Amino acid sequence: MATVELLFSALPEHVRTARLVAAAVARRAGVDEAVLDEVRLAVGEACSRAVGLHNSQGISSPVRVVLIEDEKKFSIEVADDAPRPAAVAAALARAAAGSAKGSGPGGVAEDIGVDSDDDMGLAVISGLVDDVEVTADESGGLIRMSWPTASTTALP
Template identity: 40%
Template sequence: MTVADDAAGVRVELTIPAQPAYVSVARLAILGIASRMPFTYDEVEDIRLAVGEACTHAIARVQAADGAHPNVRIVCTVEPRRLQIEVIDDAPATEAPEAAPEASPFDEAQLGGVLIRILMDEVEQRTDPETGAHVLRMVKHLLR
């Protein structure tokens, strides 16, 4: 795990093997990070659940790509009024570049995609133009 402090806030990065057994490690790490902020217990649990679903999806993408990209990165940026979490995998894109920006690489009809959108305040996915990595960005705002 890497921790850095910059103008955007405190950044914590965790890299886990793309194996389902390590989703619990990501959930525990995010639990510790979110608990340091003034979120309610329910909000912390929502964040933990959303990160678990995002990691599960990223691992499935990596495994579908023959496991050539064996890790998933979780990057958390702690800011005064919000927590931003990016779940990043390097599996090749599964969509054509012409796909609509609102198209999601995870099936919205599946429980995981629906849960992530319900539990977090902002959710966006993109392909990093420099690395080609798939990035699922989630934000939870402090409402107090």
């Protein structure tokens, strides 16, 4: 298993670099070329979300991106240090799982007072990535995304 860790200051201009690094490592890991645009977009959305959370809450620690290559899948973890109350964390997880779609005109954001951009960003990510998990608590949030590698999608 190979792992690459990227730490960057919470500045919007660094999101592009994270996208490029993620796409390069995904390609090397064997992620299908047709999926690389989805990888770039999902990482860009997750990193932009983390940058926004850090900036809105005055957090100076870096955004963390971990790229994990193993035999069957390629995973990306984007972590932020923005604390969330338990109710917000649970609602964000529901939003990422797609259950927010039917929860009323404003979705989860309206129900609990979360920024609707947060809800929208998670909807974009869940639309791009089949295997996504969102967790958040008082110490920050984490978005885990995974794609199969060529070894798991190749025909016998």
